[in-house]
Amino acid sequence: MKDPRAVVKGIELEVKKVEVGRITWRSVLLGLLLIPINIWWVVVVEVKWYTLDGSCLPLFVTPVFMLFLVVLLNQALRKLKPRLALTRTELIVVYVMLVVSETMAGHDTLQNLMGSIGHAFWYASPENRWDELFHRYIPRWLMMSDMNALRGFYEGGTSFYRAKYIIPWIKPLFFWAVFVMLLVWVMACINIMIRRQWAEQEKLSYPIVRLPVEITKETAFSDFFRNKVMWYGFGTAFSIGVLNGLHYLNPAVPWIKYIKLYDIGIYFTEAPWNAMGWTPISMYPFMIGLAFFLPADLSFSCWFFYVFRKIQQVVGRAAGLHQVPGFPFFNEQASGGWIALAIVALFASRRQIAAVWKKAFGMGTAPDKDEPMSYRATVLGFIAGVIGLILFSRAMGMSYPFIIVFFLIYFLLSLAMTRVRAELGSPHEIYFVNPHDIMAATLGTRIMDNPTKTAMACFYWFNRCYRNHPMPNQIEAFKIAEETGTDNRGLLKVIIAATAFSIFFVYWAHLHLLYREGAAIAIGYKDWVGWESFNRLARWMNEPSGPQGTRIAAMIGGFVFTFFLKYMRTMFVWWPFHPAGYALAVSFAMDYFWFAFFVSWLIKTVIIRYGGMKAHRNAIPFFFGLILGDYTIGSIWAIIGPVWGRSTYKIFI
Numbered sequence: 001m002k003d004p005r006a007v008v009k010g011i012e013l014e015v016k017k018v019e020v021g022r023i024t025w026r027s028v029l030l031g032l033l034l035i036p037i038n039i040w041w042v043v044v045v046e047v048k049w050y051t052l053d054g055s056c057l058p059l060f061v062t063p064v065f066m067l068f069l070v071v072l073l074n075q076a077l078r079k080l081k082p083r084l085a086l087t088r089t090e091l092i093v094v095y096v097m098l099v100v101s102e103t104m105a106g107h108d109t110l111q112n113l114m115g116s117i118g119h120a121f122w123y124a125s126p127e128n129r130w131d132e133l134f135h136r137y138i139p140r141w142l143m144m145s146d147m148n149a150l151r152g153f154y155e156g157g158t159s160f161y162r163a164k165y166i167i168p169w170i171k172p173l174f175f176w177a178v179f180v181m182l183l184v185w186v187m188a189c190i191n192i193m194i195r196r197q198w199a200e201q202e203k204l205s206y207p208i209v210r211l212p213v214e215i216t217k218e219t220a221f222s223d224f225f226r227n228k229v230m231w232y233g234f235g236t237a238f239s240i241g242v243l244n245g246l247h248y249l250n251p252a253v254p255w256i257k258y259i260k261l262y263d264i265g266i267y268f269t270e271a272p273w274n275a276m277g278w279t280p281i282s283m284y285p286f287m288i289g290l291a292f293f294l295p296a297d298l299s300f301s302c303w304f305f306y307v308f309r310k311i312q313q314v315v316g317r318a319a320g321l322h323q324v325p326g327f328p329f330f331n332e333q334a335s336g337g338w339i340a341l342a343i344v345a346l347f348a349s350r351r352q353i354a355a356v357w358k359k360a361f362g363m364g365t366a367p368d369k370d371e372p373m374s375y376r377a378t379v380l381g382f383i384a385g386v387i388g389l390i391l392f393s394r395a396m397g398m399s400y401p402f403i404i405v406f407f408l409i410y411f412l413l414s415l416a417m418t419r420v421r422a423e424l425g426s427p428h429e430i431y432f433v434n435p436h437d438i439m440a441a442t443l444g445t446r447i448m449d450n451p452t453k454t455a456m457a458c459f460y461w462f463n464r465c466y467r468n469h470p471m472p473n474q475i476e477a478f479k480i481a482e483e484t485g486t487d488n489r490g491l492l493k494v495i496i497a498a499t500a501f502s503i504f505f506v507y508w509a510h511l512h513l514l515y516r517e518g519a520a521i522a523i524g525y526k527d528w529v530g531w532e533s534f535n536r537l538a539r540w541m542n543e544p545s546g547p548q549g550t551r552i553a554a555m556i557g558g559f560v561f562t563f564f565l566k567y568m569r570t571m572f573v574w575w576p577f578h579p580a581g582y583a584l585a586v587s588f589a590m591d592y593f594w595f596a597f598f599v600s601w602l603i604k605t606v607i608i609r610y611g612g613m614k615a616h617r618n619a620i621p622f623f624f625g626l627i628l629g630d631y632t633i634g635s636i637w638a639i640i641g642p643v644w645g646r647s648t649y650k651i652f653i
Helices: 005-020 025-048 060-081 088-105 109-115 147-155 163-201 209-216 229-247 285-292 297-317 330-348 350-360 374-398 400-423 435-442 450-458 470-484 490-519 527-542 549-569 579-585 595-645
Strands: none
Touching: 005 025, 005 163, 025 088, 025 109, 025 490, 060 088, 088 109, 088 470, 088 490, 109 490, 109 527, 147 490, 163 350, 163 374, 163 400, 163 490, 163 579, 209 470, 229 285, 229 595, 285 595, 297 470, 297 579, 297 595, 330 350, 330 400, 330 470, 330 490, 330 549, 330 579, 350 374, 374 400, 374 450, 400 435, 400 450, 400 470, 400 579, 435 450, 435 549, 450 527, 490 527, 490 579, 527 549, 549 579
8 A cells, every 4th residue: 555645646646747738828918919029020130131041940049049049038937936936847838939929930931922912913024924924813702912002012212001001911911821830730730640659759859859858957147147158159159140140240350250151152263163063161159059959960960961052063074974954963963852851851750640540439548648749639720730731731722732742841840850850959041942943843834723823922922932831930849848848738829829919920020110111122131932932833824845854753862862862871880961951951051061060070079089978968058148148249230230220240141
């Protein structure tokens, strides 16, 4: 018989555990108050001033900076009014809500939508004949066609708060909000299906969550913030940002030249070396810090395959292959590589996914008590979400077979990026890798009817690039919840609510700003998204094509090579190449960062080789400091610029 005192003690511990991880209304309210501030900040600095590309990085800048400030203020509150201080769970909830808001406000989501929603009508002309080619296929309930409302939007100099402007926007923005919520919901369901496999079975490292987890610890002010090594890293990055920022304002101030992009390709002027083209090096402190938390073979593969990519160009020029249109087909290689990564991830998770579906239909016993949602609700929610996306796309005029293929490719790419983020934590700017290009190359545009082509053009805004993709950030939120004891089920509700709340404020921020500034005038505005969307649509209609054998062969080559790298890595412990490094390097994701990865890999290798794991552990705070210091000074410059009314230094690009 158990000791009653032990039973009581166990119950007390369980109650305490639940209390610690409980999501409170005050944390949600604080997050709701900070979301509009973050969204407005992001929209102003990325759309008007273009002075902070915070949403382009895997670890968003502004949520980290705002969390840093909240943690500092909370520590002061802890000393003055301990009972009012936020718990770690409450801090995590605020941070996750800010991250969710940036997935909606950032470069590659609703900013892109606002750059294309009225483009097809505003820029139609007798020369491009868009009105004849595809205007009749564009769903008017989804895209803006009211020329009076668009005039204020593009030309600016007016206020949005007039009925003649507000009313035409309500219907298209509402339906796009419904579509985005469907996408986010399906992503959440997929993440719940694979979460346990990645976090508990494979124990992926999730490098992106390390910093927010550290600075929200109850002991952070005794361990993290009192660590001198961390402040050395912070001071190094912060000082560089101050110096380079002052140089930006006054060129007479000295600066550190090679921190940001410096093209070494200009020194290779003779054939075949001039085939290298633009070859930038950079030593961004934040990226050196982030890369330090990757396994050495992963960071090695990222920079190595970038060099390998340049070798392909040089060898191709020497062999005369550069005369073949499209050579060396990096976009197609990348497409094959990313799809291969998705299939590898699905294969590795096949038993977990099967267990989820069996449990959902009463044929299995897979535990789901600690999941964000029961497996039954997850599977039924996934099915409902997919059906919703299909019906939505069909209402746009898209044919069923192409709907299935389009979203299959989209979610495979999303899964691959989520896997790479969970394992590698690297940027995933996989430009030109999207369902549109893959389908055009493999199926051809000739077999697509015009409504299908037009619907795909209207979808381009969320497929152009994937830097602030919601799905990786969702699974990282679940990982943070796991490590901090936060209620996962409550956190899922917070994520969904914060997404809907953020969509509204992103719409408001853009319309308020652009009716004042003018979308055609704003410095950083996304007009090119519309040009890419509808110029390509016009080309598809004017010059329909069939499957392109050379591009298909390149995709197959990238697919097979990625599987080869995965096989070798599985079979041989000494094999140094990671398949994700190849897919990243040939898809533009490493262009900005390859040299920073090299520097970080070299530093980490030297530390481990000559100092051992103890030296590595002692160095970790320095690299946390590099990230936090760089993000802090970058955020400060992004505040000074809009307040001062001029462009200022930005820590990235």
